[in-house]
Amino acid sequence: MHLIHHKKQLSPNISLFEIDAPLIAKKHQAGNFVILRINEFGERIPLTIVDSNKENGRITLIVQSIGKTTEMMKNLETGDFIKDLVGPLGEATPITNYGTVVCVGGGVGTAVIYPLAKALKDAGNKVISITGAQNAAAVILEDEMHSCSDELILTTDDGSTGKKGFVTHALSELLKSEIKPDYVFTTGPLGMMKAVSELTKSWKIPTMASLNPIMMDGTGMCGACRVTVGNELKFACVDGPEFDAHAIDFDELITRNGNYKKIEKKAVKNGVSKVTCKTGVPA
Amino acid sequence: MRRSREKKPAYEKKIPLKPKERMAINRHMPIEKNPECRVQNFTEVSDGFNVELASQEALRCLECNDPVCTQGCPVNVDIRSFIGMIYQKDYQGAINKIRESNYLPAICGRVCPQESLCEQVCLVGKRNEPLAIGKLERFVADFERNNGGISVPEKQPPKNQKVAVIGSGPGGLTAAADLAVRGYDVTIFEALHEAGGVLKFGIPEFRLPKHIVDAEIDRIKALGVEIQTNVLIGKTITIDELYDEMGFLAVYIGTGAGSPRFMNIPGENLSEVYSASEVLTRVNLMKSYKFPEYDTPIKMGKRIAIIGGGDVAMDAARTSKRFNPERTMLLYRRSREEMPARAEEIHHAEEEGIDFRFLTNPIAILGDEDGHVTRIECQKMELGPPDENGRQRPIPVPDSNFIIEADTVIMAIGQNPNPIIQQTTPGLETTKWGTITVNEDGETSRKGIFAGGDISRGGATVIQAVADGKLAAASIDSYLETLRN
Numbered sequence: 076m077h078l079i080h081h082k083k084q085l086s087p088n089i090s091l092f093e094i095d096a097p098l099i100a101k102k103h104q105a106g107n108f109v110i111l112r113i114n115e116f117g118e119r120i121p122l123t124i125v126d127s128n129k130e131n132g133r134i135t136l137i138v139q140s141i142g143k144t145t146e147m148m149k150n151l152e153t154g155d156f157i158k159d160l161v162g163p164l165g166e167a168t169p170i171t172n173y174g175t176v177v178c179v180g181g182g183v184g185t186a187v188i189y190p191l192a193k194a195l196k197d198a199g200n201k202v203i204s205i206t207g208a209q210n211a212a213a214v215i216l217e218d219e220m221h222s223c224s225d226e227l228i229l230t231t232d233d234g235s236t237g238k239k240g241f242v243t244h245a246l247s248e249l250l251k252s253e254i255k256p257d258y259v260f261t262t263g264p265l266g267m268m269k270a271v272s273e274l275t276k277s278w279k280i281p282t283m284a285s286l287n288p289i290m291m292d293g294t295g296m297c298g299a300c301r302v303t304v305g306n307e308l309k310f311a312c313v314d315g316p317e318f319d320a321h322a323i324d325f326d327e328l329i330t331r332n333g334n335y336k337k338i339e340k341k342a343v344k345n346g347v348s349k350v351t352c353k354t355g356v357p358a
Numbered sequence: 359m360r361r362s363r364e365k366k367p368a369y370e371k372k373i374p375l376k377p378k379e380r381m382a383i384n385r386h387m388p389i390e391k392n393p394e395c396r397v398q399n400f401t402e403v404s405d406g407f408n409v410e411l412a413s414q415e416a417l418r419c420l421e422c423n424d425p426v427c428t429q430g431c432p433v434n435v436d437i438r439s440f441i442g443m444i445y446q447k448d449y450q451g452a453i454n455k456i457r458e459s460n461y462l463p464a465i466c467g468r469v470c471p472q473e474s475l476c477e478q479v480c481l482v483g484k485r486n487e488p489l490a491i492g493k494l495e496r497f498v499a500d501f502e503r504n505n506g507g508i509s510v511p512e513k514q515p516p517k518n519q520k521v522a523v524i525g526s527g528p529g530g531l532t533a534a535a536d537l538a539v540r541g542y543d544v545t546i547f548e549a550l551h552e553a554g555g556v557l558k559f560g561i562p563e564f565r566l567p568k569h570i571v572d573a574e575i576d577r578i579k580a581l582g583v584e585i586q587t588n589v590l591i592g593k594t595i596t597i598d599e600l601y602d603e604m605g606f607l608a609v610y611i612g613t614g615a616g617s618p619r620f621m622n623i624p625g626e627n628l629s630e631v632y633s634a635s636e637v638l639t640r641v642n643l644m645k646s647y648k649f650p651e652y653d654t655p656i657k658m659g660k661r662i663a664i665i666g667g668g669d670v671a672m673d674a675a676r677t678s679k680r681f682n683p684e685r686t687m688l689l690y691r692r693s694r695e696e697m698p699a700r701a702e703e704i705h706h707a708e709e710e711g712i713d714f715r716f717l718t719n720p721i722a723i724l725g726d727e728d729g730h731v732t733r734i735e736c737q738k739m740e741l742g743p744p745d746e747n748g749r750q751r752p753i754p755v756p757d758s759n760f761i762i763e764a765d766t767v768i769m770a771i772g773q774n775p776n777p778i779i780q781q782t783t784p785g786l787e788t789t790k791w792g793t794i795t796v797n798e799d800g801e802t803s804r805k806g807i808f809a810g811g812d813i814s815r816g817g818a819t820v821i822q823a824v825a826d827g828k829l830a831a832a833s834i835d836s837y838l839e840t841l842r843n
Contacts, residue, residue: 098589098594098595099594102593102594112551116651116652116653117653118644118652118653118654119551119644119654143653144653158551159551159587159588160588161549161550161551161588161589161590161594162590162593162594163593163594164590164593291636291639291640291644291654292549292550292559292639294549294550294590294616294776294778295616295617295776295777295778296559296616296617296618296635296639296776297618297633297635297636297639297640298617298618298620298632298633298635298636299632299633299636301620301627302627303627308620308622308627310617313777313778324627327627327729330628330629330728330729331627331628331629331729333629333729334629334630334657335655335657337657338655338657
């Protein structure tokens with residue numbers, strides 16, 4: 076059992092949790108995730124570790140409510156418990172001083188890009204961050220992103236704050252300017268990451284995407300999270316979750332991530348809905 | 359003189375029948391549920407023997423002077439003695455006798471391939487069907503559990519030395535139990551949220567009810583073994599930290615072969631292509647057969663094809679059959695005789711209406727424009743000369759491609775060893791197949807680290823893991839003794 080030390084609502088359907096998990100906090104590196112199960116009937120869902128504190132033994136998770144487990148998490152409060160938590164899982168992001176990096180996070184994917192941006196900044200990179208949200212109310216981690224970015228470009232679909240448009244528009248403009256990034260990191264919905272990848276591919280800028288496939292055990296046992304990367308079969312849980320974006324078969328993954336959509340719809344109708352992706356980002 | 363001194367005392371036979379009379383009794387069949395009913399649910403297929411059947415079956419034992427059955431058992435259970443006790447209706451004595459060699463009789467009585475071990479060499483089998491040793495083992499284990507008898511073996515005095523066991527499958531549980539009895543402080547680290555390993559996530563409820571696994575685990579906990587779930591050794595804690603920071607003096611690695619293999623054929627990543635591990639884990643561990651009471655869903659189609667011919671393929675086929683498809687097919691590239699699955703599993707699968715397609719090799723999985731599986735392109739095979747294992751090698755028949763209509767494909771072509779420990783433990787030697795190298799004592803290339811079961815063998819059986827766990831426990835005991843002196 077893991078105590079929720081602190082819970083905060085970041086936007087109407089995105090919540091932040093600080094959870095007691097000393098062993099995981101001790102080992103956490105940027106790019107790692109956990110698998111969590113809220114109660115004995117619960118499914119195992121993967122969530123990126125947004126932050127950790129080795130001193131007080133806590134990790135931070137950010138969850139968007141879009142299915143049963145994440146909806147139930149929204150109802151958990153400070154002082155409640157999470158039944159099962161295992162981690163840190165996945166390979167850590169290769170953090171080094173690349174020079175100038177661009178971190179592109181969409182929606183709740185901002186919670187995934189934040190630990191990367193922070194680690195990249197600490198490693199001496201010039202960090203330009205582009206984060207996107209549907210509207211001003213859905214913007215998360217703005218202060219945190221500011222603190223670890225030399226420049227932060229905020230976009231919203233409706234223009235209610237920041238630039239109007241998608242993160243890809245902002246990235247495209249950036250790439251056309253005099254700034255020539257050495258590396259791009261992207262996290263968010265698959266469609267967005269695919270668009271970012273296509274854009275940076277045309278500019279020949281190496282890019283890493285953090286994937287959010289269907290996952291169950293998170294330890295390399297079920298193969299549900301398999302993705303094709305450069306014609307090779309990879310398990311996102313143990314080989315990833317980050318891969319060379321230009322080599323990822325995004326279309327295959329988009330199809331695979333949609334596999335449970337009908338059951339989810341049916342389940343929502345029955346008062347039960349599902350989410351099995353890493354960040355709570357819909358496929 | 360010397361010879362007579364070494365001669366063991368003759369076994370005192372307990373069953374008052376002549377060998378001929380014993381041989382004349384036919385093997386008894388356990389009570390099993392009707393196949394048409396049982397595919398509608400996940401309740402256990404076999405109810406096993408009742409007292410009457412067990413007593414009758416025990417009469418068939420020849421009580422051989424040189425019991426070859428015990429030699430045929432990887433953990434050398436004293437079969438003759440426990441059968442004699444069943445005849446005498448001393449069921450507690452019988453189960454205690456088994457537990458001297460095997461801590462998991464309720465499990466092994468159900469899932470052991472007895473027909474190729476103890477029962478294969480049983481002398482009754484020369485003239486008649488061999489003695490139903492597995493069913494009798496299961497009977498006494500069930501009798502004890504159902505009658506509230508919980509006997510915990512006597513433990514040796516505490517040795518105050520800590521041993522870590524990684525993985526709570528059959529090998530890990532056995533090593534832990536054996537070491538606890540020998541007086542060590544044992545902690546099992548399990549990556550999943552429940553202990554039991556393959557006994558929980560792999561073997562289906564209808565073959566091995568999970569409450570039975572839990573009962574055996576509770577017995578091992580009663581020996582003082584601590585089980586920490588949700589700890590992935592290599593990630594949460596490394597083996598070196600177990601030594602350097604946590605005071606463990608020896609480690610047993612029993613992490614199994616859980617990483618699913620795929621065929622590397624076109625269409626394998628279409629949405630409804632699953633590994634058998636995924637299907638079995640969803641259903642067994644996550645209880646998706648009880649969705650939506652349990653939150654984990656499973657998507658099963660109407661025409662399901664399982665690829666493979668081992669026990670896991672049978673488990674996947676029979677599991678998917680319980681989701682009420684129109685047809686469940688099992689595609690195997692050799693013929694029935696070469697299937698590695700246990701005879702009993704094949705028999706149960708046939709009874710349940712699994713449609714076996716032999717000499718059938720999938721070469722591509724085809725889908726519609728939305729990425730859903732619609733068909734499998736297969737190739738007809740014929741059997742060629744035997745391979746290095748003596749099994750006839752399947753050879754494609756030219757121009758024999760054909761199509762099987764299917765909307766769900768389950769790959770059950772084997773598992774690779776889990777790689778996480780090997781990747782995170784410097785100095786641990788592995789083979790080219792990724793298994794951990796061990797010597798005859800079960801010790802790895804690193805002093806004090808032992809391994810066994812599928813992580814060192816590739817793919818084996820529950821009982822082989824049990825045997826390896828026992829061997830490692832004995833080796834760890836000797837090793838830690840040298841540290842005490």
